[in-house]
Amino acid sequence: MHPSPLVRELERRVGREAVLWRPEDLMLYEYDALSSRRAPDAVVFPTSTEHVVEIMRLANRERVPVVGRGAGTSLSGGPVVAEGGIVVSFARMKKILEIDIENQRARVQPGVVNLDLSLAVADAGYYYAPDPSSQKACTIGGNVAENSGGPHTLAYGVTSQHVLGLEVVLAGGEVIHTGASFWDRPGYDLTGFLVGSEGTLGLVTEITVRLMRRPEAVKTLLAIYNQVGDATRTVAMLTAHGITPAALEMMDGVTLRAVEAATGAGYPTDSAAVLLIEVEGLREAVDEQADIIEQVCRRNQAREVLRARTEEARARLWRGRKNAFGALGRISPSYYVQDGVIPRTRLPEMLDDIERVAQRYGLLIGNIFHAGDGNLHPLILFDSRDPAECERVVEAASEIIAKCAEMGGSITGEHGVGLEKNELMPLIFSPDDLEMMRRLKAAWNPDGLLNPGKVLPSGKMCGELRIQVSMGSGASTSAVNGRLPSRRRERVGSGGGLP
Template sequence: MQLPPPSQKRLQQREELVRRLRELLGDPDQVIHRPEDLVVYECDALSAYRQQPMAVILASSAEEVSRVVRLCGEIDIPIVPWGAGTGLSGGALPLSDGVVISLARMNRILDIDLENRAVTAEAGVTNLAITRAVEDRGFYYAPDPSSQLACTIGGNVAENSGGVHCLKYGTTTNNILGVQVVLADGEVVDLGGKSMDQGGYDLLALMTGSEGLLGIITEATVRILRKPESARAFMAVFDSVESTGRAVSDIIASGMVPSGMEIMDRLSIEAVEDFLGCGYPRGVEALLLVELDGVAAEVEARIGTLETLLRQAGATELRRADTEEERARLWSGRKAAFPAMGRVAPDYYCMDGTIPRGRLPEVLHLIQAMSKDFGLQVANVFHAGDGNLHPLILYDSNAPGELERAESFGAEILQLCVRVGGVLSGEHGIGVEKRDLMPCMFTDADLDSQERVKAAFDPRQLLNPGKVFPLLRRCIPGGSMHVHAGELPFPGLERF
């Protein structure tokens, strides 16, 4: 993995840059520049790639972000925006000849408007803090990425974050009304607001998921929903991962939209049981977790159909959570799957492709076959409802050649996803991680069009350069999320 080579001219400006930033911001504590202090910022949650920026700016307002961006424009310094650093694709990896602007200090909720069902928050407010601010009134913010305790709303917008419930409630892009953005020239603009439409082109849509390449999000207005009055979880046991995949397709085809549908295979179930003992059956091939939520009368009306479908699809055992406690217990195993895997193998490698749901049985079967060919185990635990796979390839980085085999295996999985009509990333983003795989999915013309959009917003390529777009337009298998000895970056966070 390469980043654009650092410019000596920029590196030589380091001292002057730090001096001018400190002058600009007034409070010297807002500029971090000593190597020992910069360690915290040398990588995001894709910790395989690390490098220190020349400085980190702790901005406290959009106006300050704007001033820093203007200064960087004046002296040609690239900028990487930073929320909480929980991203999994290296989107916030610093540039050694650039600066990081951290939005973490901008953590105020600015407006709670229950009448219009909207909350406006500064970029550094965490995802969960938005829900916390309105839950006593019965509302919540729907997208629930696994890192929601730590990840920021600004980062969520930049990455178009998902979560377990996006099958029914959509990802970030379906749940925001407006953003305030600092553009590459330092101008501060508002895109959208509290109305359901904005005038002109839908720039809010372009900004969402732009991975910090089109602007720096300083504020977001999100749509909040009333908490569903009923949520019921089910667990169905199957004798193969393939038949579990078929059950998912059957449920979707039946006209039901569960709020979540998650598959775990044998390896993950056993690992979770060893780790947590949450009561999943042992010795079974696969299980499917399904949750229905909404109006109580509607949920009740669908339970019978769901149970019949699961049995018809071959479920050998069916469990229904009748209490909130049982529901939490059913989900606890799923939420612990990633950390549990760290006890099964020294290292794992997490993929994030999405495929058409109907191809689940075939793709899962092929992944198992590939696992034999590569001589590496793979665990499957993923968002089956929207076809978002997270195969975890288990390997040992100390065993000669295993890392390379794992990488080849991972690349083959992602290429398989694209081949069956899917995409490279369902929710983790491209960042630096999958950047070089982009030509496997997009033609030159496709990529040209996206680069022209980039140039329209940031003609000088100062915002997060080296991310998303391949340096070479060839399909080169790249890396993914590596975890060694179970040491997840942010070990305290649940992983989905």
């Protein structure tokens, strides 16, 4: 087998050791943590902005799509190749270029792992606030593309609130610098617009982020409930009381039992739901807030409210939450994690609704919520070898997301639209809204070479709006499920819906 002319040209521009092209190598780049569609034509590993410029110019000349990729932990198909082309992996652009504690900022390459930045500034008493569950693996470049969240974004905001400036390679290969190392640079806020644009407007090659000082005190509580409704009512009441914890997470009984079996975090397996609540800040504030939170929990029939007394106990409680997806994977051959948002006051109603959906479709659904900001992650458990069940999963998930939209919520709170939900965009956006997005995209990405098939609807759908990712392995044209059995814990799609 010989490399294609495109591969040879890539090798010439960025070096032989920086290009993958053999089918067995490319296969590893077919999917993210959600799904797969098809293999790219080549994977290239730039080590500099100049390399990215070279790649972009070549892609332009050859008219091939370019898809940026961090660690591939996306849950919406962001880095999944929809139409072939070149995957630009930022795995080798992983330098922390500058740490500037006096100015509370850092400059990083896109391949820097999220947690590594926090670790690098920990000694100075600082951290980088957005903390997606995948933070041990996911990259800051990926976080910028998806505008990632995490449990602690409840108090501190998602990625866009922590990015000051970007270096971006545009579709035509030009390099621009948006924002600055200070706030309010005159002009349109291109940085804010680019964060969350899912790789469809440019390739980010450098990121200036804001660092935050570690709080003096942290208190972590676990409130245990016999009724799910009592837990969701607690969330609504805490919000109404104006208490904004640093994190406010909910897990239901299905999730708890799986998590406990996998991690031994100390969660009660006989309860219907728990709230994991963390407050941070000044010692005095944290003490008072923890007391108020405990009272509100008890007023809503919490059976027990535990406080982590040691750092070890706190870490154990969080270990359960951060590994919850994986834990559910242990009790089911496959799972599908959804990401919707609703007004927080409607959590009780929404949970009942999810339960009804589960019963109607005969599916087991575990619920893990960033409850404090109304961001739901229902996990639908299923067996991808059962085509009929796969069909029901898609139906159930589509119904849940439609319900979020109907309640005045959103179809995604932090995972992104990607190729999972682009056809669902009309649930919350009018044709005029989408037309403006399309026009702005065309201004940045005129030939559609940057991450095609993402974010915006294809315009080819008619009638019912539903999630477009295929669940099953049965009718699959891809061999990923069979060859990589370990991936079975994550839901792996098949690309069956595409030519």
